[in-house]
Amino acid sequence: MYLPAQFESHDPHMARQIMRDHPFASLISVDEDACPFVTHLPLHWEAGEGDGHHGVLLGHCAMGNPHWKYLRARSQAVVTFMGPHAYMSPKVYPDLARVPTWNYIAVHCTVDAEVLDGEPAKDALLKQLIEDHEPAYAAQWRGLSTDYTEKMLRGIVAFSLEIKSLKCKLKVNQHRPEAHQRMLEVYDAGDPNAQALAAWMRQLGLGLAPA
Secondary structure, three states: OOOOOEEOOOHHHHHHHHHHHEEEEEEEEEEEOOOHHHHHHEOOOEEOOOOOOOEEEEEEEEOOOHHHHHHHHEEEEEEEEEEEEEEEEEOOOOOOOOOEEEEEEEEEEEEEEEEOOOOHHHHHHHHHHHHHOOOHHHHHHHHHOHHHHHHHHHOOEEEEEEEEEEEEEEEOOOHHHHHHHHHHHHHHHHHHHHHHHHHHHHHOOOOOOOO
């Protein structure tokens, strides 16, 4: 992705925060005709081994989705996570010679995919996703009949995506300090996406909180 230096984060904790807080990702690789193929899906991030390891993403797709076949044939893929994003009016600047922009938070990962065979691996993956999104559902899943759960497991393909490299983009006009105070006021009064960007600005130490 296009990544000017002023928007690049080298803090791995911020990238992990984005991947955990916004787990609905886009998995991108190529099909048999070398055309990009995209699947939108929730992914679970977990730590890898070693200090320099970016971690592993776990997910699954429907058996009928050919993406798992493309991953098995060509393991390199890209995963993107989109965090909060919002329009920014030029009215935040003290002068008129400005233009609008769109601010956003994003992470792009280059991954090496491995398709996970066997129902135990699928079941473990589903339990991770349940824990992430609805822990209370775990008891219901465990209480379902074996015939039903096995049927559901046969209908999906699980995979792990080892993160080989990643880029983290935090675009909140860091290079325009004259606008930061007004940006916070506008974003604080906006929708949840805008308010989330205001929180990121404060996390980055940009501007002052309104009195």
